[in-house]
């Protein structure tokens with residue numbers, strides 16, 4: 006074994022960057038799996054271009070994958086990488102500004118040719134001109150060493166051999182951070198089961214990378230990051246989109262309803278369609294519709310028939326679905342609408358994250374058209390939020406909009422597996438009997454006779470004898486559901502529909518505040534995917550002695566019942582959002598509290614350090630106790 | 638890459654199966670009547686509207702299906718015609734403008750035990766809902782789509798529609814409409830529809846026979862129904878309602894029979910185009926015999942092109958009636974063959990765990 010030094014670290018942030026054809030997402034994924042199996046806590050952030058293959062070697066073509074892993078609880082993918090793996094000059098140039106001085110850079114020197122350098126505007130080779138002197142640069146001829154390692158593979162072309170360079174890089178990093186590679190080897194064996202030559206080449210490149218680390222003098226030390234102390238249980242690594250898909254399946258199972266997905270492909274939501282399409286074994290039906298309107302229409306038709314109708318999309322698609330969601334509000338049928346938000350308006354930034362659809366979700370329909378809105382906080386939380394969305398939709402017979410985003414969708418973290426049997430029991434009861442008598446004293450069915458507790462109407466599905474009825478988008482008379490244009494009835498029904506949604510607050514958990522010292526004057530409140538960065542920012546701020554409280558909203562409509570009380574009990578309330586202050590506006594309007602909005606719409610999650618500074622400033626303004634210098 | 642779809646060889650989705658196979662039937666000896674299909678809602682179309690006759694025909698026909706009433710669903714869009722479901726005592730949904738085919742697709746895909754009907758208008762189906770209509774036909778979802786064509790927007794009080802003839806003067810086209818209309822039958826054939834027919838509100842018997850054939854057909858059936866709107870487009874089909882005029886103009890489509898009237902007949906020229914000629918002049922070798930189950934839709938399409946704006950010749954009846962797998966049956970089949978039994982909590986646990994898990998001890 007290696008005679009080299011092994012040094013312990015408590016945390017590392019690595020960014021793999023290369024051309025979009027270099028396989029960086031796969032490399033990152035595999036390194037993440039190896040890291041997860043080792044028991045580190047982790048968080049990942051893939052970042053890829055909107056173009057499938059931008060011209061090779063150019064800045065727009067750079068694709069990257071960042072991973073933060075540690076021997077303790079991890080909240081974000083990390084503000085700044087400790088290590089950058091740059092597969093070409095474009096990857097170096099695009100990522101260098103994010104690197105702190107002293108960070109390690111592993112560069113593939115083979116790609117630093119005159120031509121490639123000039124493609125990205127380097128006049129001098131940065132590896133030679135001293136411009137990287139303040140970094141710890143490790144030049145490695147990754148491509149040529151990988152090709153060299155594959156000399157015996159005479160049937161493979163040079164191009165095919167070059168393609169294995171990402172496995173070589175993975176092997177090298179696996180050595181550097183002492184990660185076991187068995188998982189990746191098994192993965193490759195499954196992936197290339199019917200291409201033995203390619204499989205062997207990839208395995209050889211992987212091992213060559215590992216051995217290179219062990220033998221070369223350029224890497225003097227290998228590192229270890231001990232497993233994190235995590236609650237006992239069985240874990241897997243999961244992305245938000247996969248967790249959301251699994252949550253929908255598990256919830257449908259608990260509700261004893263068949264799951265029907267009607268969807269039209271759109272980034273970053275398509276992976277949910279892909280995942281669910283592969284789950285026919287579990288009775289899941291998926292339909293790739295002709296457009297978003299048909300996707301949600303088919304889902305609503307399925308709900309009318311007694312299935313759990315689901316549709317998945319991103320912002321532009323949510324806009325198209327608006328009218329049908331309004332119909333579902335009027336029909337009072339369960340419907341799950343997942344909006345995996347991306348940068349807008351219009352096509353906006355398809356592959357970048359944003360949370361600017363909040364107001365669209367709440368209000369983006371004609372008429373008074375209230376729906377429940379929930380948002381997951383982390384990739385794994387997408388599972389729980391999907392279950393909660395299904396609970397609300399089926400209990401209250403209402404559309405529920407789930408607001409995830411690109412950051413959660415593609416980011417991943419360890420997930421402690423729940424037991425299916427422990428998930429909430431959300432079994433649905435369909436109406437089977439008449440619920441009224443008509444003027445002639447005959448039993449009859451009133452489709453809008455409500456449950457006094459939830460205000461939900463009965464779900465009577467076709468095929469149920471004696472309950473034949475018609476529903477539609479025209480205003481209907483309370484109780485009977487017959488068409489009604491009566492002014493008082495419309496006023497009454499509008500208020501009833503609102504009261505039903507407001508009443509959901511009775512069955513959701515109160516807003517929980519994390520305030521270790523119990524005497525903070527400043528509250529940081531967030532929603533959705535900002536949870537990780539906010540919690541990390543709060544942690545940094547507290548380390549400097551700042552007394553700050555944190556709370557996070559999962560339910561955006563209705564808000565938890567105690568939200569106003571919580572807001573009013575702090576001197577200052579800061580709401581960071583990846584939009585221009587949408588939640589802040591809602592809270593101000595509803596609770597008359599002077600919310601301070603902190604916003605950023607750069608297509609990227611907040612950085613913990615940035616939020617820590619915002620918090621520190623706020624805390625300093627209301628406190629006489631000086632804070633320690635931040636330990637950054 | 639193609640893959641064996643594992644098409645059902647028996648059961649409701651088997652080739653040649655009846656359109657209502659899989660839908661629960663009334664027990665022997667019981668039957669429903671027209672009255673059983675009449676809801677308690679007051680019908681609110683204008684006096685003389687062709688929709689009344691269609692409603693009566695449908696209510697009169699439905700008992701014939703022998704199905705349980707609760708297993709029949711009518712889904713409509715928006716328009717005068719789309720009020721239809723309120724007047725039928727079945728399950729029904731009056732949805733939103735143009736979207737009924739999409740909504741009905743989700744329902745039909747998840748409920749093999751339902752007979753699903755769509756009611757739509759020329760604006761609903763061909764303007765705002767054109768995309769959903771062609772895709773429902775292409776997919777061959779087991780839906781019966783009744784398209785009430787009055788060549789006008791009735792509900793919004795008289796604007797021209799995508800089936801209005803060029804030059805039609807309406808509220809929104811005071812100097813005459815400019816755009817070429819759709820021929821709904823040609824459109825449906827172009828969209829790969831497996832069953833396409835045309836009939837008329839006033840011909841109860843023909844309408845009923847077409848409904849019967851549509852119901853029998855497994856797959857999507859598009860039935861264009863010429864419907865008079867006495868308020869905004871009165872009399873557009875009047876020449877087809879006059880006995881002598883109708884006899885001269887309507888080309889009855891009957892499977893295996895020559896296509897023509899008493900005086901005229903349809904012949905095919907060397908280039909495959911069709912023409913209507915006096916019987917006396919027709920070369921017997923060129924006379925067209927209708928074959929509704931022809932796999933190639935070209936002949937049906939050519940027939941649909943015999944329409945002319947002055948209703949000189951109007952083919953009526955079933956243009957096309959072919960068997961091909963339906964989307965909903967195939968989807969159910971994919972699920973059924975992937976299934977390995979009831980899904981248990983343990984199955985879901987295994988699904989959640991995936992392939993790479995690790996355990997942290999207590």
Ligand SMILES: Cc1ncc(C[n+]2csc(CCOP(=O)(O)OP(=O)(O)O)c2C)c(N)n1
Nearest residue numbers: 715716717718734758759760761790791792
């Ligand atoms: C989204 C939307 N746009 C417009 C309308 C207005 N609208 C209602 S029905 C209709 C046209 C109906 O024409 P058609 O489908 O031919 O039905 P008809 O009334 O003639 O039976 C229009 C434009 C609407 N209800 N919804």
Ligand code: SF4
Nearest residue numbers: 682683686717791866
């Ligand atoms: S406007 Fe025309 S189509 Fe509408 S109900 Fe009146 S007559 Fe019938």
Ligand SMILES: [Mg+2]
Nearest residue numbers: 758759787789
């Ligand atoms: Mg019309």
